[in-house]
Amino acid sequence: MVKEIERAGIPVVHMCTVTPISMTVGANRIVPTVAIPHPLGNPNLPNDEEKALRRRLVDKALKALQTKVDDQTIFE
Numbered sequence: 027m028v029k030e031i032e033r034a035g036i037p038v039v040h041m042c043t044v045t046p047i048s049m050t051v052g053a054n055r056i057v058p059t060v061a062i063p064h065p066l067g068n069p070n071l072p073n074d075e076e077k078a079l080r081r082r083l084v085d086k087a088l089k090a091l092q093t094k095v096d097d098q099t100i101f102e
Contacts, residue, residue, distance in 0.1 A: 028053045039087045041065065045100055055090040056100045059083060 028038045029052040040053035043065050048056040059065035066083055067076050090101040 037091050039090045041083065041087055048100075049098055052098070054095050054098055055093070056098065057083065057087045057090055058100065058102065 028040050031038045032054055037055065038053070039055045039057055040048045040051075041057045041059050042048050043059050043062045045056050045058050060068055060079070060083075067080050069076070071079065086101055090099075093099070093101075
Protein backbone atom coordinates (compact mmCIF):
# COMPACT_ATOMS: atom_id res chain seq x y z
CA MET A 27 0.00 0.00 0.00
CA VAL A 28 2.87 2.41 0.77
CA LYS A 29 4.21 2.02 -2.75
CA GLU A 30 0.83 2.87 -4.28
CA ILE A 31 0.41 5.97 -2.12
CA GLU A 32 3.93 7.11 -3.04
CA ARG A 33 3.20 6.41 -6.70
CA ALA A 34 0.25 8.81 -6.41
CA GLY A 35 2.70 11.52 -5.33
CA ILE A 36 2.01 11.48 -1.60
CA PRO A 37 5.09 10.88 0.58
CA VAL A 38 4.68 8.13 3.19
CA VAL A 39 6.64 7.13 6.29
CA HIS A 40 6.38 3.50 7.32
CA MET A 41 6.92 3.19 11.07
CA CYS A 42 7.55 -0.39 12.14
CA THR A 43 9.41 -2.62 14.51
CA VAL A 44 10.74 -5.09 11.94
CA THR A 45 12.44 -2.96 9.30
CA PRO A 46 13.26 -5.84 6.93
CA ILE A 47 9.51 -6.23 6.39
CA SER A 48 9.31 -2.56 5.41
CA MET A 49 12.13 -3.11 2.95
CA THR A 50 10.32 -6.12 1.50
CA VAL A 51 7.06 -4.22 0.96
CA GLY A 52 8.99 -1.42 -0.72
CA ALA A 53 8.59 1.44 1.73
CA ASN A 54 10.86 4.37 0.86
CA ARG A 55 10.99 6.09 4.24
CA ILE A 56 11.27 3.74 7.21
CA VAL A 57 11.36 4.70 10.88
CA PRO A 58 12.18 1.89 13.33
CA THR A 59 9.90 1.75 16.37
CA VAL A 60 10.09 0.22 19.86
CA ALA A 61 8.53 -3.26 20.02
CA ILE A 62 5.91 -5.36 18.29
CA PRO A 63 3.22 -5.13 20.99
CA HIS A 64 3.89 -1.40 21.56
CA PRO A 65 5.46 0.10 18.42
CA LEU A 66 5.08 3.73 19.49
CA GLY A 67 5.61 3.51 23.20
CA ASN A 68 6.76 1.56 26.23
CA PRO A 69 4.12 1.09 28.94
CA ASN A 70 6.85 0.22 31.45
CA LEU A 71 8.21 3.77 31.37
CA PRO A 72 6.91 6.57 33.57
CA ASN A 73 4.32 8.69 31.77
CA ASP A 74 6.63 11.63 31.10
CA GLU A 75 9.38 9.39 29.65
CA GLU A 76 6.92 7.50 27.47
CA LYS A 77 5.51 10.77 26.17
CA ALA A 78 9.05 11.93 25.32
CA LEU A 79 9.74 8.61 23.54
CA ARG A 80 6.57 8.93 21.47
CA ARG A 81 7.42 12.54 20.66
CA ARG A 82 10.90 11.57 19.42
CA LEU A 83 9.43 8.90 17.14
CA VAL A 84 6.81 11.25 15.70
CA ASP A 85 9.42 13.99 15.22
CA LYS A 86 11.67 11.49 13.42
CA ALA A 87 8.76 10.46 11.17
CA LEU A 88 7.94 14.08 10.35
CA LYS A 89 11.58 14.76 9.47
CA ALA A 90 11.62 11.64 7.28
CA LEU A 91 8.44 12.81 5.58
CA GLN A 92 10.15 16.08 4.62
CA THR A 93 13.31 14.37 3.35
CA LYS A 94 13.65 13.69 -0.36
CA VAL A 95 14.74 10.11 -0.94
CA ASP A 96 15.65 8.28 -4.12
CA ASP A 97 15.85 4.81 -2.60
CA GLN A 98 14.69 2.98 0.49
CA THR A 99 16.01 4.80 3.55
CA ILE A 100 15.92 3.81 7.21
CA PHE A 101 15.88 6.84 9.51
CA GLU A 102 17.65 5.68 12.68
